[in-house]
Amino acid sequence: MTNYFQIWLASARYSVTRTLMFRFDFFLWALVELFWMSVNLLLISVIYEHTDSIAGWTKYEMLLLVGTSLLVQRFLMGFFWSSLFEMGRNIKSGAFDFFLAQPGNILFMASTRKLDLDGLMNSFVAMGVVAYSAHKLGLHPSVLDLLLYAAMIGCGLIIHYSMLVLTISLAFWLTSAQGIEGSYFTLSEFSRLPREAFKGLASLLFVWLLPVVVVSNAPAEILLRGFQPAWVLGLLGATAAWFTVAIFVFHRGLRRYASASS
Numbered sequence: 001m002t003n004y005f006q007i008w009l010a011s012a013r014y015s016v017t018r019t020l021m022f023r024f025d026f027f028l029w030a031l032v033e034l035f036w037m038s039v040n041l042l043l044i045s046v047i048y049e050h051t052d053s054i055a056g057w058t059k060y061e062m063l064l065l066v067g068t069s070l071l072v073q074r075f076l077m078g079f080f081w082s083s084l085f086e087m088g089r090n091i092k093s094g095a096f097d098f099f100l101a102q103p104g105n106i107l108f109m110a111s112t113r114k115l116d117l118d119g120l121m122n123s124f125v126a127m128g129v130v131a132y133s134a135h136k137l138g139l140h141p142s143v144l145d146l147l148l149y150a151a152m153i154g155c156g157l158i159i160h161y162s163m164l165v166l167t168i169s170l171a172f173w174l175t176s177a178q179g180i181e182g183s184y185f186t187l188s189e190f191s192r193l194p195r196e197a198f199k200g201l202a203s204l205l206f207v208w209l210l211p212v213v214v215v216s217n218a219p220a221e222i223l224l225r226g227f228q229p230a231w232v233l234g235l236l237g238a239t240a241a242w243f244t245v246a247i248f249v250f251h252r253g254l255r256r257y258a259s260a261s262s
Contacts, residue, residue: 007108029118057194063136064133065217067130075157079116079120079157082116087111092171137224139223141226152218162242165246169249169253215235217231
């Protein structure tokens with residue numbers, strides 16, 4: 001683990017150096033992401049000008065939920081997105097050979113090569129939204145609640161990471177991998193909605209089969225209502241299941257990989 005941490009630190013230093021070489025690009029994309037986040041938050045304000053609650057959630061409860069969803073997504077974009085985005089293209093071009101030659105776990109090397117500092121910077125904005133919402137709601141979470149919230153954010157990050165790895169791994173089988181990343185973003189849009197808004201088949205699909213709703217609702221519920229064993233155990237189980245499936249599919253796909261020399 002120490003060796004892998006040192007490898008990750010080397011990748012982080014490389015990413016910081018590269019970002020400082022292209023400062024305008026960094027600030028531009030940081031502003032683009034900030035604008036996108038602001039649109040989501042502004043939409044809530046507009047909707048709640050015409051109603052007091054949605055599926056039983058008040059304005060600041062919904063704001064806390066959306067802030068939690070944005071926090072998980074910013075972490076994903078910051079730590080993994082660029083590397084995984086490139087992985088699909090490297091598989092089709094044969095450049096994935098570079099990672100096969102590395103003395104370490106292939107998925108780790110391929111998915112942690114780059115950091116997006118703009119995404120990580122905007123994660124502080126998402127934290128500010130969560131803190132502001134909690135203040136307006138008069139919440140006073142205990143230390144245990146905050147630790148559980150952080151743990152649930154980590155679980156949500158792993159689930160999103162696993163879903164993205166599954167999506168990118170389709171490149172091992174598909175003739176063209178162009179555009180398959182968009183399917184992840186389509187699913188992630190549902191994470192900003194409360195679980196109570198889903199009924200019937202939609203609840204079965206987006207809450208139980210594809211836990212895109214749970215990854216944001218579970219941490220938010222901990223801050224709003226305290227420790228709830230069902231939420232915590234459910235999210236831990238979903239995290240273990242999705243990560244296991246992602247690893248399995250990735251390694252099955254790896255057997256089909258045709259290198260640049262073939």
